[in-house]
Amino acid sequence: MPPDITPPDTAATPAAELARLFARGAAFLGARVPILGGAMSWVSERHLVAAISNAGGFGVIACGAMGPDLLAAEIAATQALTDRPFGVNLITMHPALDALIAVTLAAGVTHVVLAGGLPPGGAIRAIKDGGARVICFAPALSLARRLVRLGADALVIEGSEAGGHIGPVSLTVLAQEILPHIDEVPVFVAGGIGRGEAILAYLEMGAAGAQLGTRFVASTESIAHPRFKEAFLRAHARDAVPSVQLDERFPVIPVRGLANEGTRRFLAHQIAVRDRFLAGELTREAAQLEIEHFWAGALRRAVIEGDVETGSVMAGQSVGIVAAIQPISAIIAELESQAEAALAARLARAAPPSPRE
Structure with a gap:
């Protein structure tokens, strides 16, 4: 299914137009809005993940170095806090990857994100055979095409603006390289995104949604230490x-x-x-x-x-946009309102001029 990138309907409201652009990614995730939480070790745990999903986005647990028993407990604790869908991020180089996949599937998690390198084909098959959807990271067009052939149900393209482990290429370049050529599966953008106008721009290029990390670290639900959050505010x-x-x-x-x-x-x-x-x-x-x-x-x-x-x-370079510690619901609402305001301005410019009296 190709992304819906038809020209905006000048008769539509900004909210309706944004919903149209959100539709593919939201349907894939089972969320109200196609905004994923980046999987950040020590930060993307039950409280933050549940808060993102409860606010209409899609939270993702960062498994990191967890073993199967610890991951099972974290999934159960998250399910106790939300009845909305969320995902689990697994590192492909983890020595217990197969066991982690089994734990995730047994818990009924709907989406598994495979990160940290090209995933083995057996891992993708096991996840899909278990009834979950597979999301993979694609750092280049050639790898994006290969991952689609391997069975990835969606892709994330993450630019070097992101926090944590990064690749060498910016999101602005990756988006131009990949979005025009991959329409078989939804593609989510990540790296340096902190405002709704940016999300809107990538949606209009063909993205299905966006992944954010840095903005969500600076939230009231984040368990990050107050000094950690304060460092974001100063940066x-x-x-x-x-x-x-x-x-x-x-x-x-x-x-x-x-x-x-x-x-x-x-x-x-x-x-x-x-x-x-x-x-x-x-x-x-x-x-x-x-x-x-x-x-x-x-x-x-x-x-x-x-x-x-x-x-x-x-921290990602979007840390400079962080101006306050906010509830997750307020962050997502702000992103939506910024995108809607940008659409309203655009639709106003595209509307035919009123006849002179």
């Missing part, structure tokens, strides 16, 4: 920067977060480890491990304990 877009790789011999997976003492120490740590490697004190493998272990536990320290100085304060 500008330019403060959300990707982690820096000092030496190509020691790859660093790019992660976008707020610059702080921790990011400065990470650079110094890489220099020290590289010097020890050059001096023959460390093998390349041992040096790589020392670099990778620097951030171990740093996200939890920031999110749960409020260590925003040395912890990892993951």
Whole structure:
């Protein structure tokens, strides 16, 4: 089914026109509006996920490093807080992926998001055979087409503006590369989205909806530490920067977060480890491990304990748009009203001029 991107009906109300643009993504998710919550470790847990779904969006549990028993408990706790559909994000490299899929299906979860790399075909088949829908991340058009062939029911294209682990390409480029060519399945956009006008623009390009993370972190229902949320309120877009790789011999997976003492120490740590490697004190493998272990536990320290100085304060560039800590329902309502206002202005411009008296 191709996206509905017919010209707007100038006789339609802005609300009706927005509903038309929302229709495909909302139907796929079983939600009132096609706005997904990004799966953020330590943040996207039962309270936030349920709040997003209860407000008409689509919450997604971040499984992360959870084992099957812990995930089962989190799903059950979320179901106790909402009777609306929600999803579970599973990391494809998790050693217990098959067991996590089984737990998710047994709990009756309707949508499974596979992240962290190209998912094995067996995982996609198992999810679909279990009656759930599969959502995958597509960082390029070639991979988007491959994922559709593998059986993905929907795609997310996430730009480098996003918080956390990121790819190298911005959403504005990915949208131009992918949206005109993939219409077999719904495509949701993510990365740097913080206002309804942006969502509207991508809907009109053919997107089925949008995924947001940073805006939802700064919500009253988010369990993130008050200092974590306050850091979002103080930050500008330019403060959300990707982690820096000092030496190509020691790859660093790019992660976008707020610059702080921790990011400065990470650079110094890489220099020290590289010097020890050059001096023959460390093998390349041992040096790589020392670099990778620097951030171990740093996200939890920031999110749960409020260590925003040395912890990892993951945030997207839309952090500069965050101006207040709001209830999830208010955030979604604001996004809708902004999109409707933009549509109203556009429809007014497209309307024929009134005849002169």
